[in-house]
Amino acid sequence: MNTLANTLFGNLISFIRRILFCILSVGPIPNHVAFILDGNRRFAKKLNLPEGMGHRVGFQSLISVLRYCFDLGVKYVSVYAFSIDNFKRKPEEVQSIMDLMVEKFNEMVEEESIVYQYSVRVYIIGNLSLLSDNVRLAAEKVMKATSSNNKSNLIICLAYTSTDEIVHATQESCDDKWAKIQSSIDGEMMEGKREGCFVIKVADIERRMYMGVAPDPDILVRTSGETRLSNFLLWQTSNCMLYSPRALWPEIGFLHIAWAFLEFQRTYPYLEKKRKEL
Ligand SMILES: *[C@@H]1O[C@H](CO)[C@@H](O)[C@H](O)[C@H]1NC(C)=O
Ligand SMILES: *[C@@H]1O[C@H](CO)[C@@H](O)[C@H](O)[C@H]1NC(C)=O
Numbered sequence: 001m002n003t004l005a006n007t008l009f010g011n012l013i014s015f016i017r018r019i020l021f022c023i024l025s026v027g028p029i030p031n032h033v034a035f036i037l038d039g040n041r042r043f044a045k046k047l048n049l050p051e052g053m054g055h056r057v058g059f060q061s062l063i064s065v066l067r068y069c070f071d072l073g074v075k076y077v078s079v080y081a082f083s084i085d086n087f088k089r090k091p092e093e094v095q096s097i098m099d100l101m102v103e104k105f106n107e108m109v110e111e112e113s114i115v116y117q118y119s120v121r122v123y124i125i126g127n128l129s130l131l132s133d134n135v136r137l138a139a140e141k142v143m144k145a146t147s148s149n150n151k152s153n154l155i156i157c158l159a160y161t162s163t164d165e166i167v168h169a170t171q172e173s174c175d176d177k178w179a180k181i182q183s184s185i186d187g188e189m190m191e192g193k194r195e196g197c198f199v200i201k202v203a204d205i206e207r208r209m210y211m212g213v214a215p216d217p218d219i220l221v222r223t224s225g226e227t228r229l230s231n232f233l234l235w236q237t238s239n240c241m242l243y244s245p246r247a248l249w250p251e252i253g254f255l256h257i258a259w260a261f262l263e264f265q266r267t268y269p270y271l272e273k274k275r276k277e278l
Pocket of ligand 2: 127129130164168
């Protein structure tokens with residue numbers, strides 16, 4: 001009896017999911033959805049799971065969320081996996097998260113992984129020099145292996161903060177300008193033109209952002225009911241819809257995603273207008 005009830009319930013859920021899927025497919029679909037994966041540790045505590053298990057379950061949720069997004073036609077998904085500030089946590093905890101990353105990066109390059117099912121190009125961005133060699137090598141391997149995938153994109157922010165990204169991009173823009181000035185001196189460029197070389201424009205900095213591989217996000221989801229940005233995509237979120245469901249990250253499901261997309265579709269005309277004014 002119980003199994004019958006479960007089956008009926010399961011069927012009902014998948015029926016609702018299909019209906020929602022059809023409704024959502026009619027409206028505009030966000031191009032880029034960003035996630036702050038908050039609440040893995042709280043989830044483990046809540047369910048009395050061993051420490052570190054929260055992150056494992058959280059990874060499963062990430063795979064489901066990626067499926068929902070890519071099935072709906074989202075081209076870019078970015079996730080805040082590990083902040084530079086997270087290095088201040090207990091060394092054992094940092095180590096176990098890093099071990100999990102290496103394990104998951106290695107799984108990603110396997111034939112049957114979601115990355116190949118959906119032809120996902122994976123970018124791992126941030127100050128990668130802060131990572132230990134094995135993590136950086138695993139990250140580089142995933143990026144190389146997926147570099148010709150061209151249907152969708154997953155951007156994993158690792159050893160990332162927005163302020164670090166902005167400083168880095170500014171530095172690179174200055175280096176670019178300096179190289180230009182050098183070559184203009186060599187080539188005896190005209191005075192007026194040389195002046196122009198010193199000006200750094202917004203576009204120069206944006207080109208050098210780690211996030212330069214993606215358009216600005218349309219929706220930013222932060223789980224656990226928190227509404228802080230915690231130094232994630234500060235530069236890129238000026239016209240982005242924020243959504244903070246109460247669910248902890250491992251508890252996030254299709255309904256949360258559907259709700260965020262419906263809300264996005266409702267505010268879409270306004271956001272588009274804002275964008276055109278820029
Ligand atoms: C995407 O990759 C596939 C397989 O490598 C290739 O056949 C296709 O032309 C590519 N599409 C674009 C738009 O580059
Ligand atoms: C990356 O971190 C290292 C070590 O803290 C620092 O020296 C370097 O300037 C950082 N690089 C960038 C691009 O932020």
